[in-house]
Amino acid sequence: MSVGQLLYQLLIFPLEIVIEAVYGFSFIIFRSYGWAIFPLSLAVNLLLLPFYKRADAIQREESDRQKEMAPFLTHIKKTFHGDERYMMIQAFYRENNYKPIYALRSSLPLLLQIPFFIAAYHFLSNLSPLSGFRFLCFSDLGAPDKLLSVGGYSINLLPILMTLINVISSEIYSKGKALKDRLQLHGMALIFLILLYNSPSGLVIYWTLNNLFSLVKNIISSLPKPQIAACIAYSLISVSTLSYALVFYKGDPSYRSFLLVITFIFLVPAIRMLPEKELGSSAKKKEKAHKTKPAVDTDTSSHHKCFISGAIFLSLLTGLLIPSEIIRSSPGEFVLISYYRSPLWHLAASLLLSTGFFVIWLGLLYYLGSRSIRKNISCAVWIFSIVGVVDYFLFGKGLGMLTSELHYSALSIRIAASEFLINSCVVVAISALLFLIYRKFRRAVTFIYPLLILSVLGMGIFNTLKISRALPQIREVLSHQTTEEPSxxxxxxxxxxxxxxxxxxxxxxxxxxxxxxxxxxxxxxxxxxxxxxxxxxxxxxxxxxxxxxxxxxxxxxxxxxxxxxxxxxxxxxxxxxxxxxxxxxxxxxxxxxxxxxxxxxxxxxxxxxxxxxxxxNTEHGQFRDLENDNADKELIWRRNFFCYSFMKLLPLFLQDTAYQEGTYFSGDSLTYVQRASSMSESMGYNxxxxxxxxxxxxxxxxxxxxxxxxxxxxxxxxSMPHNIALLSEPEYEPSLIIDNTEYDR
Structure with a gap:
C-alpha cells in the first residue's frame, strides 16, 4: 500500500462510504439513479452544516482578530525594516498569543470542501450505473451534458450554471469582507469550473445542488430573522418527505418507516427554532457568556476523555477485532490465487478506514461542535460502544455461511421473532442504563474504556498471530498451483x-x-x-x-x-x-x-x-479476467470488512437494512452480489x-x-449448485438483469 493509498483509505474513503450509503438508500427510495443524487446532496450538506457553522465562526474570529491587529502591524511595517521588522512582528504576535499559521483558519470552510469533493468525485465518476442512464434533459449521466451545440462544437451548460450559482452565493457570503476573501471565493469557483467542465453530468448535478444549498444557506443567514427562515426550510423538507412517504412511495413498507423517521428528524430543529427570538442582544449575551466560561473545565475534560477513548475503542472493534475474527476462521479465502498477498493487509486497510471514520472525521465533528453537541456525541459513542459489543457477541448468530465477499449465502438476514424482540428490549434497557451511568458516573466510564480497549486489542493481536501462523501453509498451497492451463x-x-x-x-x-x-x-x-x-x-x-x-x-x-x-x-x-x-x-x-x-x-x-x-484448480478465478477480478476483490475487502463490522454492532432491527443483501449500499455491487427482488427477478451476479x-x-x-x-x-x-443464483430462462444462463416472470405459470 503506497503512501497515497494509505492517506486515501484513512481520510477520503470514510467519506466515500458515507456518500455511497446515502446514495444507495436514496436509490432504493426513488428507484432512479438520477433522482437519488438530490437527497444525496441534501444529506451531505446537512451533515456538513455543523462543520461549516463552526468553521464560519472560526473564520469570523480570525477576521476580527486580524482587523484588531491590523493598525499595529501597519505601524510596525512602516516604522521598521529588515530583521528588526521581523523581530517586532514576532514579538507583537507573542504578546497577543497569535501565530501566523492561524491565518489558515480563514480558509477552513474551503479546506473542508476538498476531501468531500474528492470523495464525491471518485464515487460518482466511477459509478457504472450512471453510464448511459437518461435523466431529464441529460442523455447520459456518465458523460458531460453537451446541452448546447454551436458550429459542431458541444458546450456543457451545467458547469456554467453551477459556477454562476457559486459566484452569487460567494457574493452574498462575502458581503462586507475584505477583497482578498472575495477573490479567494471567486477563484475557487473558477477552479471548480475548470475541474468539472468535462466531468460526468451526474457529478456536476451533485455539485450544482451543493452550490444551490450553499446559496439558500447564505440567503437565510443574511435575512433579518434567519432562524425563522431556517425553521420554514426544515419544515418544508419535513412536509415533502412525509408527503412522498405517504402518497408517492410504493416500495418496501419498512423503508416507509425510515422516511417517517427522517420526517421527525427534520421536525426536531424546526420545533426547537420556533420559540427562539431573533438574533439580538440576548443571543449576543449568550455568546458573550459562553466566551467567558473557562476554556477547559472538569466536565468538558471528562467528555473529551470519553469521546477519544470511545472513538479508539470503536476503531479497534470494527477495524481489528471483528475483521480478524473473520479472516482467522479461514485465512485462505482472503488470498488471491493469482498472486500472494498477506490477508493482514486487509486488516491494515480496515483499521485505517475505521480510524478515519471514528477518530478523524467523527473527531472533527466533535471538535467543531458546540459544548452541547460534544456532550451528546460523547454520550452517543458510549452507548453505541457497549450496545454494539452486546449485539456482536450475544445476538445475530447462525445467519448462515459467510462468503469471502462478506455476505451470507442467504441474501437477506432472517432472525427469529423471539430473538428480535429480546434484542430490542435489551438494547432499550442497556441504552437507558448507559445514559444514566454517563450522566451520573462519568468517571466510571473513563475507567471502563481502557479495559475495553485493552481487551479488544488483546483479542485482535491474538487473532492476528493465529492468522500469521496459518500463512506459511497458504504460501505452500499457492506454490503448488501450476501456471499450466487445466486440461x-x-x-x-x-x-x-x-x-x-x-x-x-x-x-x-x-x-x-x-x-x-x-x-x-x-x-x-x-x-x-x-x-x-x-x-x-x-x-x-x-x-x-x-x-x-x-x-x-x-x-x-x-x-x-x-x-x-x-x-x-x-x-x-x-x-x-x-x-x-x-x-x-x-x-x-x-x-x-x-x-x-x-x-x-x-x-x-x-x-x-x-x-x-x-x-x-479451476474454480478460483482461473477462467476470469484476473486483473480486473483481483482489483474488484481488493476493493471489496477494503470496504466490506468495515461495513460488515459496523452492521454487526447495530441492533437486529437495523442489521438487514444496513446489510442490503450483502451490498452494504455499494454502488457497484452488481459484479459480486446478485440481488433478487423475487423468485423470478434479480440484478447482478453471484x-x-x-x-x-x-x-x-x-x-x-x-x-x-x-x-x-x-x-x-x-x-x-x-460447486455451481452450492452457490445459489437465479438464472435467465429458458436457457438457464447468468445475466446482469433477469426477469423470468413470463415463465411463471
Whole structure:
C-alpha cells in the first residue's frame, strides 16, 4: 500500500462510504439513479452544516482578530525594516498569543470542501450505473451534458450554471469582507469550473445542488430573522418527505418507516427554532457568556476523555477485532490465487478506514461542535460502544455461511421473532442504563474504556498471530498451483472413467430436469439414476471423503482411527481413486479435490508423491479476467470488512437494512452480489457462482480428445449448485438483469 493509498483509505474513503450509503438508500427510495443524487446532496450538506457553522465562526474570529491587529502591524511595517521588522512582528504576535499559521483558519470552510469533493468525485465518476442512464434533459449521466451545440462544437451548460450559482452565493457570503476573501471565493469557483467542465453530468448535478444549498444557506443567514427562515426550510423538507412517504412511495413498507423517521428528524430543529427570538442582544449575551466560561473545565475534560477513548475503542472493534475474527476462521479465502498477498493487509486497510471514520472525521465533528453537541456525541459513542459489543457477541448468530465477499449465502438476514424482540428490549434497557451511568458516573466510564480497549486489542493481536501462523501453509498451497492451463485427455477408442461431484446438487431434481429438457435424457441413455441416496455428512467436508474413498471413510470408520489427524484421513480419501486408477494404467487428472489439505483453495501437494497424477484448480478465478477480478476483490475487502463490522454492532432491527443483501449500499455491487427482488427477478451476479460457472463452461476448452487406444480417469468437483443464483430462462444462463416472470405459470 503506497503512501497515497494509505492517506486515501484513512481520510477520503470514510467519506466515500458515507456518500455511497446515502446514495444507495436514496436509490432504493426513488428507484432512479438520477433522482437519488438530490437527497444525496441534501444529506451531505446537512451533515456538513455543523462543520461549516463552526468553521464560519472560526473564520469570523480570525477576521476580527486580524482587523484588531491590523493598525499595529501597519505601524510596525512602516516604522521598521529588515530583521528588526521581523523581530517586532514576532514579538507583537507573542504578546497577543497569535501565530501566523492561524491565518489558515480563514480558509477552513474551503479546506473542508476538498476531501468531500474528492470523495464525491471518485464515487460518482466511477459509478457504472450512471453510464448511459437518461435523466431529464441529460442523455447520459456518465458523460458531460453537451446541452448546447454551436458550429459542431458541444458546450456543457451545467458547469456554467453551477459556477454562476457559486459566484452569487460567494457574493452574498462575502458581503462586507475584505477583497482578498472575495477573490479567494471567486477563484475557487473558477477552479471548480475548470475541474468539472468535462466531468460526468451526474457529478456536476451533485455539485450544482451543493452550490444551490450553499446559496439558500447564505440567503437565510443574511435575512433579518434567519432562524425563522431556517425553521420554514426544515419544515418544508419535513412536509415533502412525509408527503412522498405517504402518497408517492410504493416500495418496501419498512423503508416507509425510515422516511417517517427522517420526517421527525427534520421536525426536531424546526420545533426547537420556533420559540427562539431573533438574533439580538440576548443571543449576543449568550455568546458573550459562553466566551467567558473557562476554556477547559472538569466536565468538558471528562467528555473529551470519553469521546477519544470511545472513538479508539470503536476503531479497534470494527477495524481489528471483528475483521480478524473473520479472516482467522479461514485465512485462505482472503488470498488471491493469482498472486500472494498477506490477508493482514486487509486488516491494515480496515483499521485505517475505521480510524478515519471514528477518530478523524467523527473527531472533527466533535471538535467543531458546540459544548452541547460534544456532550451528546460523547454520550452517543458510549452507548453505541457497549450496545454494539452486546449485539456482536450475544445476538445475530447462525445467519448462515459467510462468503469471502462478506455476505451470507442467504441474501437477506432472517432472525427469529423471539430473538428480535429480546434484542430490542435489551438494547432499550442497556441504552437507558448507559445514559444514566454517563450522566451520573462519568468517571466510571473513563475507567471502563481502557479495559475495553485493552481487551479488544488483546483479542485482535491474538487473532492476528493465529492468522500469521496459518500463512506459511497458504504460501505452500499457492506454490503448488501450476501456471499450466487445466486440461484433461479423453480417448475416442479407449476407456474413459469420469467422476464428477456436483457439490450440493440435488438428485430428486433430475426427473424434472429431464422433463423440461428431453434431449438431456437421450444424452444420458445408459446411465443409472439412484434416487434413494443420502450423503453420510451434512457438509462437503464431512460428506465428500466417503464419496471419493468408499465406506472406509464414512464418519464412523474415520472416527475409529483416533490417532490420526482428520486432515490426513481426508487427504487419503481424495487419493484413493486417483492412485488405484493410476496403478491400473490409466492417465489420471484431478480437478478441485474438495478441501484437500483442509484448505479452501485445494492443496494439490497431496498428490506430490504421485508425479504421474495431474492436478488442477479451476474454480478460483482461473477462467476470469484476473486483473480486473483481483482489483474488484481488493476493493471489496477494503470496504466490506468495515461495513460488515459496523452492521454487526447495530441492533437486529437495523442489521438487514444496513446489510442490503450483502451490498452494504455499494454502488457497484452488481459484479459480486446478485440481488433478487423475487423468485423470478434479480440484478447482478453471484461472484462465487460465476467462478464455478466459468469452470464448467470451460469443459470443452479443457478437454483434449485423442484417437489413441489409451485409458483415462478424470475426477472433478464443481460447486455451481452450492452457490445459489437465479438464472435467465429458458436457457438457464447468468445475466446482469433477469426477469423470468413470463415463465411463471
Amino acid at each position: 484433461f485427455t479423453l480417448s475416442r477408442t479407449g476407456q474413459n472413467v469420469v467422476v464428477i461431484m456436483v457439490d450440493r446438487g440435488l438428485s430428486p431434481f433430475l426427473p424434472y430436469i429431464f422433463q423440461e429438457k428431453p434431449e438431456l435424457e437421450t444424452q444420458f441413455s445408459g446411465f443409472t439414476w439412484y434416487p434413494n441416496t443420502l450423503s453420510m455428512g451434512a457438509n462437503t467436508i464431512s460428506g465428500s471423503p466417503e464419496l471419493f474413498g468408499g465406506y472406509d471413510y464414512i464418519p464412523q470408520k474415520m472416527n475409529i482411527r483416533k490417532d490420526e489427524k482428520m486432515v490426513d484421513k481426508h487427504n487419503e480419501a481424495l487419493k484413493v481413486m486417483p492412485v488405484v486408477f493410476s496403478e491400473g494404467g490409466f492417465d489420471v487428472t484431478v480437478c478441485d479435490p474438495p478441501y484437500a489439505g483442509y484448505s479452501n483453495i485445494p492443496d494439490l501437494s497431496i498428490y506430490d508423491d504421485y508425479p504421474q497424477i495431474k492436478a488442477y 461472484s462465487e457462482f460465476m467462478d464455478s460457472y466459468y469452470a464448467l463452461s470451460a469443459f470443452p476448452e479443457m478437454t483434449v480428445p485423442t484417437d489413441e487406444d489409451s485409458n483415462h480417469f478424470l475426477m472433478i468437483t464443481n
